[in-house]
Amino acid sequence: MLGKLIKQELRATSRVMLPLIAAVLVLAMLSGISVALLDREQDMGFMTVVFVLTIIAFAVCVFAVCVAALIVMIERFYKNLLGSEGYLMFTLPVSVDALVWAKLLVSFIWFAATVVAVVLAMMLMVVVSANFAFTGEDAALVGGMVREAFAHIGAGNVIGVALEALAAFFLCSVFDCLHFYFAMAIGQSFANHKAAWSVVFYFVISIAVSLLSSAALAAISAVGLVSNLQITVSDL
8 A cells, every 4th residue: 555655646746846857957958068069159158148048047947856855745744644635645544654654755756866867967967068079089088087986996885885875865864854744743733823833843853853963972972982091091
């Protein structure tokens, strides 16, 4: 049943996210072409305007897709579980854990897709501008440098680092989503000004987490300092 919930969430959210991701990639390609043509153009007046407009559009679209991923995460949780659709969702033969996990996993998918899309867009812009501006020797030189870097680092290390980064990103995504969900759930318990109370408790939770993290780091540092002193005394 969790798979069906995830499929439904992806179907509902893809209507917003997929066009924005596609727009980011298209604008990255146009920005790369404008960069290359700007280098070749003798009269830079017109091409400068085109270059500035495409870069601004690309930056705005990148910002929009990042904000949209966050808004979609908040809107789907509030609308489906706390809003008017909540009654229908809770009548489904699934647990509350499954409903929340479906939201968390789909949010992670779109967060990851947004990061991948932005990185690919940057690479696409560079590659397109390079194909227009670089010579064959330049492209071969860059390709050789990339292959040498991968050979020096090692394929196993690259895969290991990638998996660690993916796991860390997943944990951060889940933590951030639960942070928003917890604040919205508390705000929903009030009779009036639910959205305002959700914002207030978001910052209250943030401060509490920061204080607890600082206290935990201080305690770990103190334990390490005591252990080092004990070792030093025993050596004496």
